[in-house]
Amino acid sequence: MDNRELLALAEGQKEYMVNMRRTLHRIPERGFAEHKTQAVVMQALDDMGIPYTTERTWVIGLIEGALPGETVALRADMDALPLEEPEGCPFRSEHPGMMHACGHDAHTAILLGAARLLHGMKDRLHGRVKLLFQPAEETDGGAEPMVAAGAMENPHVDRVYGLHVMPNLPVGTVETRPGTLNASTDTVKLTIRGEAGHGAYPDRGTDAIVCAAQVITALQTLVSRNLSPLSSAVLTIGVIEGGTAQNIICDEVRMRGTLRTANAQVRAMMSRRIAEVAQGVAQAMGCTAEAEVVPGYAALVNDEHEAARVRRIAAGLFGEEHAVIKAEPSMGGEDFSFFCDCAPGAFFHVGCVKPEWMPAPPLHSRDFRLDEDCLVIGAAMHAALVLDGQ
Numbered sequence: 001m002d003n004r005e006l007l008a009l010a011e012g013q014k015e016y017m018v019n020m021r022r023t024l025h026r027i028p029e030r031g032f033a034e035h036k037t038q039a040v041v042m043q044a045l046d047d048m049g050i051p052y053t054t055e056r057t058w059v060i061g062l063i064e065g066a067l068p069g070e071t072v073a074l075r076a077d078m079d080a081l082p083l084e085e086p087e088g089c090p091f092r093s094e095h096p097g098m099m100h101a102c103g104h105d106a107h108t109a110i111l112l113g114a115a116r117l118l119h120g121m122k123d124r125l126h127g128r129v130k131l132l133f134q135p136a137e138e139t140d141g142g143a144e145p146m147v148a149a150g151a152m153e154n155p156h157v158d159r160v161y162g163l164h165v166m167p168n169l170p171v172g173t174v175e176t177r178p179g180t181l182n183a184s185t186d187t188v189k190l191t192i193r194g195e196a197g198h199g200a201y202p203d204r205g206t207d208a209i210v211c212a213a214q215v216i217t218a219l220q221t222l223v224s225r226n227l228s229p230l231s232s233a234v235l236t237i238g239v240i241e242g243g244t245a246q247n248i249i250c251d252e253v254r255m256r257g258t259l260r261t262a263n264a265q266v267r268a269m270m271s272r273r274i275a276e277v278a279q280g281v282a283q284a285m286g287c288t289a290e291a292e293v294v295p296g297y298a299a300l301v302n303d304e305h306e307a308a309r310v311r312r313i314a315a316g317l318f319g320e321e322h323a324v325i326k327a328e329p330s331m332g333g334e335d336f337s338f339f340c341d342c343a344p345g346a347f348f349h350v351g352c353v354k355p356e357w358m359p360a361p362p363l364h365s366r367d368f369r370l371d372e373d374c375l376v377i378g379a380a381m382h383a384a385l386v387l388d389g390q
Contacts, residue, residue, distance in 0.1 A: 001387060003317050009120075010380035013113035017375040020044065021109035022091040028080030028098040028105070031136025032057055037078050037108070041133050044112050048119050050131070058146055061131035063119050069127025070158040072386045073151075075339060076111035077104045077137035083366045101368045103165035103352065108133060110163070110378035117383050126390045128155055132339070141297060143338035152342040159306060160345035161385050162336045163378055167360040169324070169351030171373045174314035174381060176348035177326040178307040182300035183232070183260040184267050185333030190215065190278055191290040192242075196251035205249035209242055211287040212253040216240075218281050222273050233270055234260040234331050260331040262299055299329075300337040306346035313384045314348075318377070350378045 020040075027036045034057040041059045045052045052061040057078075085092050085099040093099050100106075115131050132151060136142035152160070169175060192212045197205020216237050223233050235257065242253030259274070261267040275291035282289035314323035326349070336347050352370035353360040361367035 006384055006387070007317060007380055009117050010113070010376045010383060013116055013379055014372075014376050016116065017109040017113035017379065018372050020112050021105050021372065021375060024105035024108055025091050025100050026094045028093050028095055028100045030082065030098065031079040031139035031142065034078050034135050038133075041078070041108065041112070045115070045131075048116055050115060050119055052131070055149055056145070057135040058142060059131075059133040060151055061115060061133070063115065063122055063125070063129040063131070065125030065127050065129075066123045067126040069390065071128040071130060071155045073130040073132055073157040073160040073339065073343070074111055074114060074382050074386070075132040075134055075160065075162040075336060076107040077134045077142070078108050079104055079136050079138050081138055081364060086366055099366060101366060102138065102363050103368070103370060104137070106165050106352070106370060106375060106378070107163065110375050110382065113375060113379040114382035117379060118386060129386050130157060137335055141335040141338070143335040147338050147342055152339065157343045160339045160343045161306070161310070161382065162339070162345075162347045163350050163381065164334070164347070165352035165370055165374055165378070166349040167353045167362060167368060167370065168358075169349060170353060170355045170358065171351050171371050172318055172377060173322050173324055173351035174310070174318065174348055174377065175324040175326050175351075176302065176307050176310045176346060177329070178302055178304040180262045180299050180301050180329040181326065181347055182334040182337070183234070183262050183329060183331045184299045185296040186259040186267070186271065187294040187296060188235070188237070188257040188259050188274060189292040189294065190255040190257075192253045192255075192282055192287055193289075194249070194251050194287045197249040199247035199249055202249060205251070206286045207249050208253045208287055209250045211282055211285040212240065212242065212255060214285060215278050215281045215289065216255070218277050219274060222270060222277065226269070226273055227266065231266050232262040232329060232331065233266055234258070235270065235274070259293060260333070262329045264299070267299070297333045297335045298337045298341070300334045300347055301340060302346040303340070303344040306344050309385065309388060310346045310348045310381070313388060314381065317380055317384060348381070350374050350381070
């Protein structure tokens with residue numbers, strides 16, 4: 001199948017995808033609470049005649065080609081964010097305090113459109129296509145339990161792909177990157193303990209707040225003095241809690257933060273040094289410190305061959321100038337990494353705004369919006385990745 005024919009087939013799914021995206025946009029749901037969303041996906045697959053399995057709130061469809069070949073998996077996340085959508089959208093969220101502000105409604109509609117396209121040619125399709133409709137990307141992470149439940153087996157997945165709409169790229173642009181595309185996302189928990197006392201007699205207590213301030217300051221030197229300038233890491237303390245009254249020396253401070261790293265070696269070093277620095281500073285000030293780094297999403301590392309495939313296909317469909325290599329990894333997280341642990345894969349970005357909208361509101365903003373022409377781009381990429389080499 002040539003590129004013009006494939007683009008025409010993807011364009012033929014546009015009305016369906018727009019209607020599906022708007023249906024989903026009206027019913028945004030939190031991670032592992034996507035019951036209405038799951039029902040919409042199941043009904044859509046039933047209407048296509050595509051068999052599927054479900055567990056919790058995920059759905060896994062399977063298109064069986066008539067000819068032998070690989071099993072290729074395509075993933076779409078489905079959950080939304082706890083934001084109140086502004087007035088004005090004709091298909092505005094019907095769930096107060098929830099909004100599809102990250103484009104997961106578009107991702108799900110794109111995968112359903114690609115499924116319709118591919119299922120329509122199953123008599124000449126080689127191999128199988130697994131459709132991974134994933135919950136909870138924004139919260140606890142749905143990819144890891146899906147993998148643990150066997151999503152990448154029976155049949156075993158040979159290649160896996162996922163996409164994300166991006167409002168910093170114009171419609172028609174596809175972006176990817178070989179190697180690390182997204183950082184790991186770990187949670188840092190720190191507790192500083194001192195000794196309570198009267199604020200008027202500081203020598204009779206041990207101030208956990210003063211100690212915590214010194215710990216935070218010292219931790220900021222890890223990136224600047226323990227890490228090569230050519231490596232990437234972010235350590236942010238976003239919560240600090242302690243104290244009961246203005247005239248009482250605080251005996252306990254609790255802090256929480258996030259650690260973002262671009263590879264496993266930096267991740268291990270930063271986790272170790274956070275504990276060492278916190279405990280060392282606390283001891284020097286007469287306090288104690290407990291430090292825990294709770295693992296989150298691993299870094300998303302694209303297979304070099306599969307990233308090259310994505311770029312080659314995008315260039316063929318949309319032109320070399322619209323197939324972009326991202327210069328640096330993002331420090332944002334993406335749990336597609338768990339699927340990439342099981343099979344060679346690649347994640348890519350699809351531009352979703354008109355050029356005249358730029359600079360556009362970012363992801364996770366209540367003002368986020370997208371140009372629905374991006375649905376055709378996404379569906380064409382998904383289908384082309386499955387068909388490549390057939």
